[in-house]
Amino acid sequence: MIKNRRELFSVSWTCASLAGLAFLAGCASTPASSPKSTGWIKNEVADSYVFGYPLVLMDVAREVANGTDPGQAPVNTLRHAQALPPVGTGRPATPGIDTLDSTGWLDLSEEPVIVVLPDSHGRYLDARALDMWTNVVWSTAAQSGAPAAARAAGVRQQTIAFVPKDWHGNLPAGAKRVEVSTRYVWFTARIQTNGSRDITAVRKLQHGIRVAPLSVFNGDTRVATVVTRPMPSDMSAAGGPPAKVAALDAAGFFGRLAQALADNPPAPDDPHALKILGDLGVTPGAPVQLPAGASDAIAAGLAEGHERVASAPTNVLTANGWSWFGDGVGNYGPDYALRAYAAYTQPGIGTKDDEIRATVAQDSDGHALNGANRYVIHFAPNQVPPVRGFWSITAYTKDGALGETTPPRVAVGDRNGAKRNRDGSLDVTVSAARAKAANWLPAPRGDFQLVMRLYAPKPQAGDGSWQPPEVVRQ
Template sequence: MTSASSQNVSEQEAYDIAKDAYVYAYPLLLMDVFTRQGANYAAPTGIVTQGPYNQFSHARAFPPADFKAVVRANVDTLYSSAHLDLGPEPIVLSVPAIDRYFMLPLLSFWTDVFAVPGTRTTGRNSAREFLLVGPSWQGQPPAGLEIIRSPTRFVGVGGRTQTNGVADYDNVHKIQASYKLTPLSAWGKGNYTPPKGIVDPVIDMKTPPPVQIEKMDAAIYFARFAELLKDNPPGPFDYPMIHRLERVGFKVGQNFDLNVTPPQIKQAFERGSGDGKALLAKAAKRAGGEGGKDWVYTTRSGVYGVDYLYRGAIALCCLGENLPQDAVYPSLSTDSDGQPLDGNSSYVLHFDKGKFPPVDAFWSVTAYDTDGYFIPNALNRMALGDRDKLVTGADGSLDLYIQADTPGSDKEANWLPVAKKPFTLLMRLYSPKSEFLAGFWMPPPVQKMN
């Protein structure tokens, strides 16, 4: 690191640069901690995100009612996740011919979704083999392999396969077994058995990644950022940010030691980091819908361009957001009168005929407590959707009854049970149609019943 250029920058300018750079860098540091934790296993555990590099970890069942490992778990799909390291060599991703909804979004270390093999993109019943290569790989792919170039060395895979209830598990397990990750050097040489993962006892496996980053001081934060940039380069539209960082002595591809910069630069970085952290926290609450009335959702996730604050906010609140064309998750915490949803009251979610959620795949509504966990109930029913045997009215409309006590045997097919305490709802729209993405259809309000 050289600090010659930093001599000509005022402390205020350095502060502004550091504050913006903290926000810019955040997704990269979060993915780094998240991935090193998630890949620090000898073998896949079957829990989402837990498995060695370049191996799928497949969820084999829906989370039980008392599941609390992640918030807002779903009972629509079974996950197949992986952490990829494309540094040593490219990886072949094999996708079978599948006649149901699935997607395998590939997430760069900047948290942009850069490819999504799946029903919407590559189509149904279309077996494909992709050669996933890192940003600097040069070479010719073997015949039959299509290159997908990752913008970063490390990649997250957040796969989902449509699962129509517990009775469908065996069918989905066969599909999951057909998702394969094979190093290029082993491809085409018979069945590949991946090696055991290397477990590093030094890695903090207990502290959540956002908390680990929050505890970093400016020197540690920017030193790690500089290291990560060597394998996970800036995007093609990031030159303005990179050129600003050069003015304070931070250069892509080089180490950075804040402790040897001039005192005013060091102070500016420490102040800018603290304020950048606070700005992100505030933006993350807003992006996550905190305090929002009506259904809260975004149709601009997955790819962020140069909106670094929104990208960082989504990483902090909702890491791994999909492209809206693949799935959108409207959330609700208030009724049509703006009052918090509470299981001591009864509610109805009414869809007029022809106004059901517009999707090419399927939709569901899940109830959670205010911490984002399932609500145990006698029916063991966590969600309702278009794959359930819902009963429509004589006029073709649909009512979902959201309450603690049964609405009566004639309405029980449409009953989403909750507890007699505050709760929230999450609607999931898989492959939403353009009328929703363009804003011509919105989820109807939930009304309190008299």
């Protein structure tokens, strides 16, 4: 059964807040010698951790990516993936092998930043921009007036201007204005590739994407020319930003959050969250002063925050062992639980109109998937992934790396010529040992997971009316 019940984080927050107010109201009549409850501190630390996690993660990721050291690049600069990801362990988690990515961090502190996308000539190109709270502020899939079929078939040349809030001035002719309330924007573009022989064509399109501050775009030679550099490790790489955030103690996490809040305020519907942070001594741009004498409560709240960020809320879609994001992803409003979990599990995820990524690590009997076994995924004629673009299934180790398979880097999907049965159904066979089946997907030899990607999905993929089939052990 598919689960899609919206779980508003504000409910638990309100309970914690009432507990805190009750505590404060009782202070006037409580003798000085009576011990003070710290339960409200634990609750508010946990709530605030979930609230602030996406901003802290994005801020750490930006710091790791920007600079002049090897693997880094300046702001307002795109870094391009130049080849398909390598096999083996210790690499980015569940790297895509259908596209080559370009990514960069835009700094809107002084002026707008202009992005020009080239005509992709029918090749699938997905681009999106996220604010520092991981909300999608613009994407190719969400462009108003663009027919869905046209979006799936590629993009036309277009100019987008990412503009600081309340900025006034002249933009390039024809540029689409996108106002952003945070200082930084994370921009990504993914271009479909048909394997290693297709890399040259993809690189040509990559270098056709232009990113420049407005003054540079208008020809101000006093500002340094924007350059391109190889893409550094993915945000989900081992030891990457999520690991760095997880290693922060309470003072480090909330100190980072306070500093990031100064340039990246939350949405207008978040004033209550700032009030709770203020109760904990966390003020935008100021040094953090967490409650004294409450180290145990703070540590317990931090541990609970870690657990809640990594726990799927009830409005994540689940069926037949698979899980994926549907409505609400990419534009979260006050659903802080979904926002934090999405940032933790799929950093940079777009809306349900951009891409859907379903994952599974167990078979229909609830056992872990293992390459020593043979599995079949049977799609009924009306159950094939509903997309306007294309879809694929890839096998990874349980840690998210591409396994040492033969042939390497193989995905099964309609782009790879997946063959249907006479009745229109489709069977995918998954195993480490080579199979004679038409749609064989090589798997790692040990425990593994499957990721199904739907590019330019149709609405039923995100509203719960479609579900992927179970993985059956043969």
